[in-house]
Amino acid sequence: xxxxxxxxxxxxxxxxxxxxxxxxxxxxxxxxxxxxxxxxxxxxxxxxxxxxxxxxxxxxxxxxxxxxxxxxxxxxxxxxxxxxxxxxxxxxxxxxxxxxxxxxxxxxxxxxxxxxxxxxxxxxxxxxxxxxxxxxxxxxxxxxxxxxxxxxxxxxxxxxxxxxxxxxxxxxxxxxxxxxxxxxxxxxxxxxxxxxxxxxxxxxxxxxxxxxxxxxxxxxxxxxxxxxxxxxxxxxxxxxxxxxxxxxxxxxxxxxxxxxxxxxxxxxxxxxxxxxxxxxxxxxxxx
Amino acid sequence: xxxxxxxxxxxxxxxxxxxxxxxxxxxxxxxxxxxxxxxxxxxxxxxxxxxxxxxxxxxxxxxxxxxxxxxxxxxxxxxxxxxxxxxxxxxxxxxxxxxxxxxxxxxxxxxxxxxxxxxxxxxxxxxxxxxxxxxxxxxxxxxxxxxxxxxxxxxxxxxxxxxxxxxxxxxxxxxxxxxxxxxxxxxxxxxxxxxxxxxxxxxxxxxxxxxxxxxxxxxxxxxxxxxxxxxxxxxxxxxxxxxxxxxxxxxxxxxxxxxxxxxxxxxxxxxxxxxxxxxxxxxxxxx
DNA sequence: CAGTGGTCTAGACCACGCT
DNA sequence: GCGTGGTCTAGACCACTGT
Numbered sequence: 001x002x003x004x005x006x007x008x009x010x011x012x013x014x015x016x017x018x019x020x021x022x023x024x025x026x027x028x029x030x031x032x033x034x035x036x037x038x039x040x041x042x043x044x045x046x047x048x049x050x051x052x053x054x055x056x057x058x059x060x061x062x063x064x065x066x067x068x069x070x071x072x073x074x075x076x077x078x079x080x081x082x083x084x085x086x087x088x089x090x091x092x093x094x095x096x097x098x099x100x101x102x103x104x105x106x107x108x109x110x111x112x113x114x115x116x117x118x119x120x121x122x123x124x125x126x127x128x129x130x131x132x133x134x135x136x137x138x139x140x141x142x143x144x145x146x147x148x149x150x151x152x153x154x155x156x157x158x159x160x161x162x163x164x165x166x167x168x169x170x171x172x173x174x175x176x177x178x179x180x181x182x183x184x185x186x187x188x189x190x191x192x193x194x195x196x197x198x199x200x201x202x203x204x205x206x207x208x209x210x211x212x213x214x215x216x217x218x219x220x221x222x223x224x225x226x227x228x229x230x231x232x233x234x235x236x237x238x239x240x241x242x243x244x245x246x247x248x249x250x251x252x253x254x255x256x257x258x259x260x261x262x263x264x265x266x267x268x269x270x271x272x273x274x275x276x277x278x279x280x281x282x283x284x285x286x287x
Numbered sequence: 288x289x290x291x292x293x294x295x296x297x298x299x300x301x302x303x304x305x306x307x308x309x310x311x312x313x314x315x316x317x318x319x320x321x322x323x324x325x326x327x328x329x330x331x332x333x334x335x336x337x338x339x340x341x342x343x344x345x346x347x348x349x350x351x352x353x354x355x356x357x358x359x360x361x362x363x364x365x366x367x368x369x370x371x372x373x374x375x376x377x378x379x380x381x382x383x384x385x386x387x388x389x390x391x392x393x394x395x396x397x398x399x400x401x402x403x404x405x406x407x408x409x410x411x412x413x414x415x416x417x418x419x420x421x422x423x424x425x426x427x428x429x430x431x432x433x434x435x436x437x438x439x440x441x442x443x444x445x446x447x448x449x450x451x452x453x454x455x456x457x458x459x460x461x462x463x464x465x466x467x468x469x470x471x472x473x474x475x476x477x478x479x480x481x482x483x484x485x486x487x488x489x490x491x492x493x494x495x496x497x498x499x500x501x502x503x504x505x506x507x508x509x510x511x512x513x514x515x516x517x518x519x520x521x522x523x524x525x526x527x528x529x530x531x532x533x534x535x536x537x538x539x540x541x542x543x544x545x546x547x548x549x550x551x552x553x554x555x556x557x558x559x560x561x562x563x564x565x566x567x568x569x570x571x572x573x574x
Numbered sequence: 575c576a577g578t579g580g581t582c583t584a585g586a587c588c589a590c591g592c593t
Numbered sequence: 594g595c596g597t598g599g600t601c602t603a604g605a606c607c608a609c610t611g612t
Contacts, residue, residue: 038599038600038601039600039601040600040601064577064578064579065578065579066577066578074601074602075601075602075603076602076603076604077364077600077601077602077603078600078601078602080579080580081600081601083579084371088375088522088535088536089522089524089525090521090522094578094579094580095578095579095609095610096578096579096580096608096609096610097577097578097579097608097609097610097611098578098579098609098610098611099577099578099579099610100578100579108519113569113571116571116573117573120573224573225572225573225574226570226571226572226573226574227570227571227573228568228569228570228571229568229569229570229571230566230567230568230569231518231540231566231567231568231569232562232565232566232567233520233538233539233540233562234377234537234538234562234563235375235376235377235536235537235538236376237376238376248375249375249522250521250522251520251521251522251538251562252520253518253519253520275519275520275521275538276521278519279517279518279519280517280518280519281515281516281517281518282400282515282516282517282518282569282571283513283514283515283516284400284403284513284514284515284516284569285512285513286403286404286407286511286512286513286514287512287513325580325581325582326581326582327581327582351596351597351598352597352598353596353597361582361583362582362583362584362585363583363584363585364581364582364583364584365581365582365583367598367599368581368582370598381597381598381599382590382591382597382598383589383590383591383597383598383599384589384590384591384592384596384597384598385590385591385592385597385598386596386597386598387597387598575611575612576610576611576612577609577610577611577612578608578609578610578611579607579608579609579610580606580607580608580609581605581606581607581608582604582605582606582607583603583604583605584602584603584604585601585602585603586600586601586602587599587600587601588598588599588600588601589597589598589599589600590596590597590598590599591595591596591597591598592594592595592596592597593594593595593596
């Protein structure tokens with residue numbers, strides 16, 4: 001599309017498009033290759049500014065790609081690169097056929113380190129609920145659970161965390177938690193098979209188990225005394241994107257948990273949570 | 288568009304490229320639009336497989352874009368989309384003029400919750416070092432520090448964390464820690480001005496302060512009794528990418544810390560760390 | 575159906591790193 | 594200077610969403 005005239009294609013005798021990232025050198029203006037902002041950067045910066053300034057409030061649609069092409073006089077690819085940048089920053093999200101919108105602020109779930117204490121209390125007082133429902137402040141009926149149990153030998157990583165020999169047979173339990181149909185976290189929990197074989201804990205039909213893990217272990221005669229959590233963050237793998245419906249530009253928080261009874265590890269779990277839905281809260285007493 | 292033959296476009300009489308995301312419909316084969324893997328997906332999947340399988344070891348260069356174009360018979364844009372996907376996953380990194388390589392595994396720094404206890408011990412025994420040097424297991428000379436002090440009124444967020452009125456004058460201290468010249472974390476720490484005005488703590492020249500925060504507060508007559516850390520993860524903002532040299536596809540971990548002396552908050556800090564360089568370690572005792 | 579984003583091709587010029 | 598990635602244009606067909 002000759003912005004001025006004539007065909008721009010083929011061999012292109014004249015190119016209105018001069019140099020990517022370069023201003024047309026005006027007579028008398030010295031341009032020693034100043035890192036001129038790239039086109040897609042300018043578009044992204046402007047859109048970011050509008051979002052930050054509230055001109056595009058959370059949840060609102062951005063101008064469509066054709067509109068942005070016209071407004072900034074750039075090709076579609078350039079517009080899309082700008083949007084990709086904003087997506088990678090987690091500022092916007094895109095829905096097929098609908099458009100691109102400023103990412104709405106989602107309610108954050110607080111995962112307090114004291115939830116384990118609370119669970120212990122519950123177990124003792126005989127109340128229902130799980131740490132998950134307690135965290136979410138929701139009742140039984142609001143959440144659903146996918147579960148998948150199998151026996152498997154301990155991988156070297158899990159064995160190390162469990163402080164057992166690699167190959168030791170474990171009960172591997174995979175869960176996906178949902179509230180109101182929205183996936184909130186997925187987790188894989190490991191228990192020593194010899195510890196649970198034949199007990200109700202080994203039966204998936206008993207999930208969700210009232211009182212959660214703490215209660216389950218309690219039913220086996222183990223009262224937990226400590227929990228260790230290692231926290232990391234990374235971008236989700238494709239599988240996690242699918243299962244958890246993680247939007248582009250959102251990392252996941254990975255918690256590797258070891259549950260202790262005195263010095264013995266009785267459970268190991270890996271918990272994966274989209275980072276935009278959670279805040280972890282730890283209190284460290286030094287007294 | 289003519290999937291089998293015939294001109295599909297103006298210019299190209301034959302297009303070897305048929306339909307994005309569609310198999311050429313074979314006679315007798317019903318294709319109710321099976322989500323055929325996109326081309327760039329296939330390229331990305333194959334490259335991911337090679338990396339995971341170790342065929343492309345960490346740090347090794349991937350084939351160049353022209354090479355991949357030839358190998359997969361796709362246009363450059365398609366190759367670049369595949370690489371962008373892998374970058375977003377944090378699997379590869381790209382360097383201008385050099386190429387794209389499998390992201391090398393970087394040593395992970397462990398941030399134990401017991402580091403505060405260790406600091407307290409240090410302060411009492413009069414040893415040197417900071418929690419930072421202790422975490423890194425390095426000596427004094429291996430790290431450098433950028434610092435910037437200023438007085439500022441408490442924003443509503445900080446005021447809430449500090450449990451003071453918004454607008455209360457604070458000493459705001461910004462730090463960037465580096466080891467061997469590589470940025471490791473940036474942090475902003477807040478102290479009540481009235482608590483530190485005129486003391487050595489308010490003088491940037493005294494940073495880095497032997498024994499770190501714990502020691503500083505101790506010198507002011509405050510022996511900390513508890514720490515609360517809120518942990519979140521998100522993609523870095525452009526500013527953080529610059530300062531911390533965060534590679535593409537790597538999130539940051541944000542720790543919001545409140546330091547307590549009994550029930551009083553004596554310090555608030557926000558610590559930003561590239562997620563590929565850190566693992567947080569919390570132990571929760573339930574006894 | 576119109577409009578939106580998703581994917582893909584083809585070709586061009588650029589800046590950067592290394593030999 | 595050559596090879597690598599970075600940016601940009603132009604045009605095409607596709608699938609999904611909502612009216």
